[in-house]
Amino acid sequence: MDEFLWGVIGTGNIAEAFAEDLHLAKNAKHRISAVLSREMSTAREFAEKFKAPDSFDDLEQFAAHSQVNAVYIATPHPMHFEEAQVCLKHKLPVLCEKPMGISKRQVAEMFETAKQYNTFLMEAMWTRFLPSIGMVQEMLQNEAIGELRHINASLSFLAPREEGSRYFEPSLGGGSLLDLGIYPVFLSQLLMGKPTNIHSSIKRSEKGIDENCAMLLQFGADKYAMLESSLITQTPNTATITGTSGQIIITNPWNEKPPSIVYEKYHGVKCEEPVQWEGRGLQFEVEEVYDCLRQGKISSEKMSPEFSLNLIETMDTIRHQHSIRYPFE
Amino acid sequence: MDEFLWGVIGTGNIAEAFAEDLHLAKNAKHRISAVLSREMSTAREFAEKFKAPDSFDDLEQFAAHSQVNAVYIATPHPMHFEEAQVCLKHKLPVLCEKPMGISKRQVAEMFETAKQYNTFLMEAMWTRFLPSIGMVQEMLQNEAIGELRHINASLSFLAPREEGSRYFEPSLGGGSLLDLGIYPVFLSQLLMGKPTNIHSSIKRSEKGIDENCAMLLQFGADKYAMLESSLITQTPNTATITGTSGQIIITNPWNEKPPSIVYEKYHGVKCEEPVQWEGRGLQFEVEEVYDCLRQGKISSEKMSPEFSLNLIETMDTIRHQHSIRYPFE
Numbered sequence: 001m002d003e004f005l006w007g008v009i010g011t012g013n014i015a016e017a018f019a020e021d022l023h024l025a026k027n028a029k030h031r032i033s034a035v036l037s038r039e040m041s042t043a044r045e046f047a048e049k050f051k052a053p054d055s056f057d058d059l060e061q062f063a064a065h066s067q068v069n070a071v072y073i074a075t076p077h078p079m080h081f082e083e084a085q086v087c088l089k090h091k092l093p094v095l096c097e098k099p100m101g102i103s104k105r106q107v108a109e110m111f112e113t114a115k116q117y118n119t120f121l122m123e124a125m126w127t128r129f130l131p132s133i134g135m136v137q138e139m140l141q142n143e144a145i146g147e148l149r150h151i152n153a154s155l156s157f158l159a160p161r162e163e164g165s166r167y168f169e170p171s172l173g174g175g176s177l178l179d180l181g182i183y184p185v186f187l188s189q190l191l192m193g194k195p196t197n198i199h200s201s202i203k204r205s206e207k208g209i210d211e212n213c214a215m216l217l218q219f220g221a222d223k224y225a226m227l228e229s230s231l232i233t234q235t236p237n238t239a240t241i242t243g244t245s246g247q248i249i250i251t252n253p254w255n256e257k258p259p260s261i262v263y264e265k266y267h268g269v270k271c272e273e274p275v276q277w278e279g280r281g282l283q284f285e286v287e288e289v290y291d292c293l294r295q296g297k298i299s300s301e302k303m304s305p306e307f308s309l310n311l312i313e314t315m316d317t318i319r320h321q322h323s324i325r326y327p328f329e
Numbered sequence: 330m331d332e333f334l335w336g337v338i339g340t341g342n343i344a345e346a347f348a349e350d351l352h353l354a355k356n357a358k359h360r361i362s363a364v365l366s367r368e369m370s371t372a373r374e375f376a377e378k379f380k381a382p383d384s385f386d387d388l389e390q391f392a393a394h395s396q397v398n399a400v401y402i403a404t405p406h407p408m409h410f411e412e413a414q415v416c417l418k419h420k421l422p423v424l425c426e427k428p429m430g431i432s433k434r435q436v437a438e439m440f441e442t443a444k445q446y447n448t449f450l451m452e453a454m455w456t457r458f459l460p461s462i463g464m465v466q467e468m469l470q471n472e473a474i475g476e477l478r479h480i481n482a483s484l485s486f487l488a489p490r491e492e493g494s495r496y497f498e499p500s501l502g503g504g505s506l507l508d509l510g511i512y513p514v515f516l517s518q519l520l521m522g523k524p525t526n527i528h529s530s531i532k533r534s535e536k537g538i539d540e541n542c543a544m545l546l547q548f549g550a551d552k553y554a555m556l557e558s559s560l561i562t563q564t565p566n567t568a569t570i571t572g573t574s575g576q577i578i579i580t581n582p583w584n585e586k587p588p589s590i591v592y593e594k595y596h597g598v599k600c601e602e603p604v605q606w607e608g609r610g611l612q613f614e615v616e617e618v619y620d621c622l623r624q625g626k627i628s629s630e631k632m633s634p635e636f637s638l639n640l641i642e643t644m645d646t647i648r649h650q651h652s653i654r655y656p657f658e
Contacts, residue, residue, distance in 0.1 A: 149532065149562045150543065158595055199528035199545050201553040203478065214479065214553045216528050216545040224530040224543045226555050233478045233571045234595060242562045266487055266563060 004290055005033040007066045007092070009059075009083050010074035011046040014097060017280050018072055019050040024283035027290050034066035059083060063090040070289055072124070073097055076166055077173040078328055081106045084121065088113045093120035095289050098186075099178050102326055104312045111305040120293055122285075122300045123308040125186055127255045129284035132275045133190070135261055136241060136248055140191065144263065145243030147222075151191060152242070153184035154228035154235035155255060156212075167231050168205055171327050175209035177202075177315055181229030183255040185314050187239055188217055188225035194310045195219055200318045203232070210324055217314070257281055333619055334362040336395045336421070338388075338412050339403035340375040343426060346609050347401055348379040353612035356619050363395035388412060392419040399618055401453070402426055405495055406502040407657055410435045413450065417442045422449035424618050427515075428507050431655055433641045440634040449622055451614075451629045452637040454515055456584045458613035461604045462519070464590055465570060465577055469520065473592065474572030476551075480520060481571070482513035483557035483564035484584060485541075496560050497534055500656050504538035506531075506644055510558030512584040514643050516568055517546055517554035523639045524548055529647045532561070539653055546643070586610055 006022065008015050022030045034054040037043035043055035056062035063071075063086045070093040073083050081101050087094050088110070100123045101107040114121035127133060140148060157180060159167035166172035167179065189195070197218035202210040212230035219225070228235050239254035240247055246265040251258040257275060264270045285303075292300050299305050319325070335351065337344050351359045363383040366372035372384035385391035392400075392415045399422040402412050410430045416423050417439070429452045430436040443450035456462060469477060486509060488496035495501035496508065518524070526547035531539040541559035548554070557564050568583035569576055575594040580587040586604060593599045614632075621629050628634050648654070 149541065150557075152557075197530070199530075201526070201528075201545055201547040203551045212478065214545055214555055216530055216543055216555070218530045222532045226543055226545070226557065228479075228481075228555065232573060234576055234593075235571075236569075240565075242564075244561060247563055264563075 002028040004028040004030045004070070005068045006030060007034040007036065007062065007068035007071040008032055008046070008052075008074060009036045009062070009071060011035065011037045011042050012074060015046070015072070015074035018074060018282050019046075021279040021282040022286060024279045025286040025290065026283075027287045030286055030290070034062065034068050036062040059086050063087050063092060068092065070095060070120070070293065077102055077178060078171070078326065081110065084110050085113055088117050088119045088121060091117055091119045093289065093293055095122055095124050095285065097124045098182055099123075099312060099315065100308055101312065102173055102178065103329060104309060104316050107308055107312045111309070114298055118298055120289070120298045121305070122289060122292070122303050123311075124285055125303050126282050126285040127183060127186065128190065128303050129288055130257075130281050131277055131284070132250060132258060132261060135273070136250065137191075139248055139263065140241070145241065145247055146245030148191065148241065148243050149223060150242045151188050151225040151239065153187050153225070153239035153254065154230075155180040155183045155237055156228070156230035156233060156235040158234065159231040168207065168209060168211070170207050170209050173326060174207075175324065176229040176231045177210050177213045177318060179229070180231070181213050181215070181227065182311065182315065184225070184227035184229065184239070185215070185217075186311060187255075188219070188227060189307065189310055189314070191241065192219040192223050192225065195225075195314060198314060198317045198321075200321055202322045202324070204322065204324070208324060210322065213318065215318060331357040333357040333359045333399070334397045335359060336363040336365065336391065336397035336400040337361055337375070337381075337403060338365045338391070338400060340364065340366045340371050341403060344375070344401070344403035347403060347611050348375075350608040350611040351615060353608045354615040354619065355612075356616050359615055359619070363391065363397050365391040388415050392416050392421060397421065399424060399449070399622065406431055406507060407500070407655065410439060413439050414442055417446050417448045417450060420446055420448050422618065422622055424451055424453050424614065426453045427511055428452075428641060428644065429637055430641065431502055431507065432658060433638060433645050436638055436641045440638070443627055447627055449618070449627045450634070451618060451621070451632050452640075453614055454632050455611050455614045456512060456515065457519065457632050458617055459586075459610050460606055460613070461579060461587060461590060464602070465579065466520075468577055468592065469570070474570065474576055475574030477520065477570065477572050478552060479571045480517050480554040480568065481556075482516050482554070482568035482583065483559075484509040484512045484566055485557070485559035485562060485564040487563065488560040497536065497538060497540070499536050499538050502655060503536075504653065505558040505560045506539050506542045506647060508558070509560070510542050510544070510556065511640065511644065513554070513556035513558065513568070514544070514546075515640060516584075517548070517556060518636065518639055518643070520570065521548040521552050521554065524554075524643060527643060527646045527650075529650055531651045531653070533651065533653070537653060539651065542647065544647060
C-alpha cells in the first residue's frame, strides 16, 4: 500500500483530531511527516506526539522544504488564505479547513491559484464524506420521503466568554456563521442546490460579530431551509430532512457522529438506524484527497470548487445583510 | 352562580369542542341556548346534542331573537366578518374564532364596530388562556432562562387532499398560515411583541394558497422567531423558548394540551413538568369572556384588539410577500 505523507499547518483541536483519525483512512498508509506552527516548540510537541520527523515555524520554509504529498490547513480561518496560496504556489496539494476563506473573493482567488499551478485544492468539509450523510443521500435518491420540501438544521456551541476567545474575536474571524453556520448551510446546499433567496437575522456582539444567526433560505418555488447557528444559546443540533411522504432526522450531533438516523414515513413505518464508524470521521475526507490525487485531479467532484464558492457566497450575503465586516477584509 | 347563555354560530369540530368544554368554565354556569347553522336540520341536531332550546338558519333572525349573553363564532374564517358585524350591531358580545378576519382591514372594521356599539369582541385564541402558556410566561418573568433570544415553533397537519377540502380551497380561506401558522405567530408576539422584520417562504398550491409557510421574524436587535406551518409535511409541533441561560420546550402539541413542559438550564438542571387540565381547554377563554363582561369591558387585556390587529398584520405582510389573495378580498 502507498505511503502518503501529510504536512499539517496548525496544532489545535481539529489538527489533533485529524492526526488521530489519519491511520483510519484505508486507501493508503497515511502519516504526518511535517508540522508547521508559529512557535517551533508547539510544532515540535505536535510532531513528537504524532511521530512526524519535521517541524517548522516558517510558512515559506515549510512549503519549500517539507517532503509531503499534501498539506492539511487547520489554523483559524483568517489565516487560510495566505497559507493555501503559499502551498499551492509550491505545488503542494491542499486540504483546507472550512471556511476556506473569509469571503468569496478569497476563495475564488485560492481556486484560481490552484488552477494556475495545476494543484489540488479542496475545502475540508469532512461532514460531506461521512457515511451518515451518504445514507441520507441514498434514501433521498430512493425517494424514501417523496419530494424534498424542507430542511431544518442547527448547530450551536455555548462558547466560553474568556478574553481573547476566537469565537467572539473579529480579528480571529469570530462569529457563529463562519464557525458553525457553515455546516447547516452546507447540508442545505448539498441536498437542495444553490439558494435562490436568502433571509437572515443575527444578534450582533459589541465587537461586531454574529453571536447567533438564523437563516431562511429558499430553493426555487417549493423548497426551503430553516437554519441556525449560535455561540450563545442551545439549538437542537439535529438535521431534519422533510419530504411529501416522510422525514429523516439525523440526531444530535448531526454533523459529526450522530447516534442514529431516524426515518419516518407519514402514517407508517418508523425506523431508527444506529450510526457507527471508527474514530471521529476525518479519515473519509483524507481518503477523498488521496483518491483525487491518484486520479490526477486538481479538485474533488464531491466537494467541488463551485460548491465551496456557493457556500461562501451565501455566507457573504448573510454577513452583508448585517454589515458584518472583518478587520482584515 | 350566574347562568351565562351562549349562542353558537357554526356546528363543526371546534364548535363541538367548545360545547363539550363549556361546563368546565368555573366562573359561571355556562350553557348553550341557541345554535345557528346554514341548514336548520344541522342546527337542530347540534342544539339537541347540547341541550340548547333554540335553533336558527338565518343570521339576522339569530342576532335579533336569540336570548344569549354572548356569541361564539366557529365558522370557517371567511364568514367571521359578516357574522361578527351583525351580532355586534345587535349588541351581542362576540368571541370570534381565529383568524378573526382574513385581513387587517376586516379585523380593524370589526373592532371599530365593537367600539361603536360598545360591545365586547375578542379573538378566540384559546391557547392564550391555557395554563401551560401561563406557566411559560411565569418562568420568563422569573428569568428562568435569562434573556429571551429565540423562539422556534411549528404547527402542521397532514390535511386530506379530498376535493373541496377547506384546507386547500381559496374560497374557504384555505392555506397553512391562517389556519395553523397563526398559532406560532401568536406565541412569538405574546412573548416578544410586534415583529420588526418579517421574512417568509411558502409553497404555493396550484389554486394559489400556501401549502406550507416558513417564517423568520425579527424582534428588535437581539431576538428572532423561526416559525413554520404546513398542510403537506410534518413539523415537530413543539415550541422551544430559548434564552441566554436555558430553554423551555412545550412538547407536542404545544398549542393544545401538551404532555409536559421541559425546562433546561444550560450545564444544569433539567426538569419535565407534566401538564394537565380537564377537557380540551376551551373553558379558559370562556372564563375570560365572562370575566370581561362582568367588569363591563368591551375588550380583553389578555387578548386585546391591538394584539389581534398585530397578528393579522403579520399574516397580511406574509401573504402579500407571496401575492396570496383570497377571492372574497
